[in-house]
Amino acid sequence: MKWFIQFLKSSIGRKLVMSLTGLFLITFLVIHLIGNFQLLISEHNFTSFVEFMENNPLIKIMAWVLYAGFLIHIIQGLLVWKDNRKSSGGNYAGSGSKDVTWASKNMGILGLLILAFLIIHLLDFFYELKITHEISDAQLYDEVIEAFKQPLYVIIYVIGMIVLAFHLWHGFQSAFQTLGLRHPKYTPLIRFLGKVYAILIPALFALIPIYVYFFV
Numbered sequence: 001m002k003w004f005i006q007f008l009k010s011s012i013g014r015k016l017v018m019s020l021t022g023l024f025l026i027t028f029l030v031i032h033l034i035g036n037f038q039l040l041i042s043e044h045n046f047t048s049f050v051e052f053m054e055n056n057p058l059i060k061i062m063a064w065v066l067y068a069g070f071l072i073h074i075i076q077g078l079l080v081w082k083d084n085r086k087s088s089g090g091n092y093a094g095s096g097s098k099d100v101t102w103a104s105k106n107m108g109i110l111g112l113l114i115l116a117f118l119i120i121h122l123l124d125f126f127y128e129l130k131i132t133h134e135i136s137d138a139q140l141y142d143e144v145i146e147a148f149k150q151p152l153y154v155i156i157y158v159i160g161m162i163v164l165a166f167h168l169w170h171g172f173q174s175a176f177q178t179l180g181l182r183h184p185k186y187t188p189l190i191r192f193l194g195k196v197y198a199i200l201i202p203a204l205f206a207l208i209p210i211y212v213y214f215f216v
Contacts, residue, residue: 011080011083014076014079014080014083015076015080015178016178016179017072017076018072018073018076018077018080018175018178019174019175019176019178019179020175020179021069021070021072021073021076022073022171022175023175024065024066024069025066025069025070025073026168026172026175026197028066028069029201029205030201033201033204033205034049035049035050035053036205036208037204037208039141039144039145039208039212039216040208040211040212040216043141046140046141046144047137047138047140047141050137050140050141051137051138054137070118074111074115077107077108077111078108078111078112081107081108081111082108085108101169101170102166103166103167103169103170104170104174106166107167107170107171110163110166110167111167113160113163114160114163114164114167117156117157117159117160117163117164120156121157121160124143124147124153125140125143125144125147128143144212145212145216147209148208148209148212148213148216149212149213151213153209154209154210154213157205157206157209158206158209158210161202161203161205161206162202162206164202164205165198165199165202165203166198168194168197168198168201168202169194169195169198172190172193172194172195172197172198173190173191173194176190176194
């Protein structure tokens, strides 16, 4: 057991944990996007989705796994960023890497900005729904619509999605690379899918508050 703890504390262990939690969160983003898009279909669809997510026992268990995944990913990400800044003069990807991009060099800053966005986002909805119970599942639709009718919140949301896109641009392919999934035949495909995902998913998230603000 001691060796396992030591491994998790090592640079390789931290990167491995961050990669696994990152891929888990990437999957969650797709599910979250599907739920958010119910806003554009109807209040009934959105409320039904929320009630399903809130009352399904398996989903409740997975929610705690998700919270843990977020926390571990953030902590490990900051530790990896700190280690890399020490070893490569601020280059997240590692010195000498030919794949160094602005996003790869600033993953720590991008992660902190995403964390700030998450705090704002959770205080608006999660806190009132899960902690204080000031709103019910049936009231969440109105709360979200009201939030997306505020110009400042829409701007913050869109900026948050732009930051997420930069984070995913490097993080998606980096996760597969850390796990050793590199192959001359498949690596270009993974990079392509990663870039498509990094653009498409945040763009669709950002589209929802913009659409609500102007058309709902």
